[in-house]
Amino acid sequence: MSTTPKIAIIGAGPAGLTLGAILQKNSVPFTIFDSDASPNERNQGGTLDLHPQGGQAALKEAGLWEEFTKFARPESDVLKVVKNDGEVLWDGNTIDKREVPEDEKFANRPEIDRSALKEILLTAVKPEAIQWDKHLAEAVAGEGGKYDLHFADGTVEKDFDLIVGADGAWSKIRKLLTDKLPEYSGISLIECWSYDVAKKNPWMSEYVGAGSCYSFGEGRTIQIQRLGDGSIRAYACLRKPESFLKECGIDWTDAESAKKQYVKEYFDDCGADLKRVILESNDHFVTRVLYQLPVGFTWESRPGVTLIGDAAHLMTPFGGVGVNAAMMDSLLLAQELIKFVQSGEGKLADVVKQYETDMFPRGEMFARKTMDGMKKHFSAGGSEHLAGRLLAHFPRKS
Incomplete structure (x- = not known):
């Protein structure tokens, strides 16, 4: 058989x-x-x-x-870490990097x-x-x-x-x-896209860098990713009840107005550059509620x-x-x-x-x-914690 x-x-x-x-x-x-x-x-x-x-x-x-x-x-395996107030704590785009042999390019986490x-x-x-x-x-x-x-x-x-x-x-x-x-994780967010950033918005391309840009704080995070297709995706996340996105009073059908209201109400004291990335990522917009087992x-x-x-x-x-x-x-x-x-x-x-x-x-x-x-991402001092780990392992440029 x-x-x-x-x-x-x-x-x-x-x-x-x-x-x-x-x-x-x-x-x-x-x-x-x-x-x-x-x-x-x-x-x-x-x-x-x-x-x-x-x-x-x-x-x-x-x-x-x-x-x-x-x-x-492999070149995008790099982090930038920013405090909620906009202070850059770590920028992996500026550290000294040795020339990596061809057979080692993919040895880490490309x-x-x-x-x-x-x-x-x-x-x-x-x-x-x-x-x-x-x-x-x-x-x-x-x-x-x-x-x-x-x-x-x-x-x-x-x-x-x-x-x-x-x-x-x-x-x-x-x-x-x-x-x-699945159970609600406690986190809801908005996701914003920006296409062809190097050409359409060189400032954003330079600010985010080659990989990811993170800003962690009590009850909220901003996380920004560069994609291989030339786009950038930004996520503005909040620790809120499961019903938050439906009951917060924001009209999500009007993306531009919704982003402005969301940023004003929940991220207004964040650094101007962080807010600018969210507000200028206008090519696609979606809300998300995160679940987990x-x-x-x-x-x-x-x-x-x-x-x-x-x-x-x-x-x-x-x-x-x-x-x-x-x-x-x-x-x-x-x-x-x-x-x-x-x-x-x-x-x-x-x-x-x-x-x-x-x-x-x-x-x-x-x-x-x-x-x-x-827990660390959504805690006071989350950015400092991550930057401290990175500083312990990588040298800065002099």
């Missing part, structure tokens, strides 16, 4: 595509189902850094390292746009292995320990031996394992079902580990599945349980790091 399971991956984000890419490289079949109508239906978000033991290791396992180096930006990462992963998965525009209604346990997928368009895909939920914060697959839903979230293992990425351990971005954690999940689950298929030994249920046994403490570790990061 064949030990090759019929695998469904729900979600074509970084976690789902990474799992698919590694499985495909090792000739393990699968099908990815995603609710988006096409690969580029939604904006993929800002930039992120991939860690050597996280996202980088997963891309190497998928045979995508060379592609990654074409799009990664930045890559989320859109570029998705394109790299898509090149490694055969188009026929992904079904787009498939809105999952529910997953149902069938006969013989198998599962059926019921979609909003009325279609049903039957008899899967393993369903992997890579379907994000509000995962439908998680419902097969637990009733637990509890630190130490687990579930009782169930044969034929498991979770990866945000579906398994949703975190806020304040630890900088979310995508790396997701890609590590995918790497380690893929390795377990490949061993199972190639050896022809053991039980699929044991593969799932072993993956979860290894993943739970790692997910808890990342979640604790994120909670600690969020």
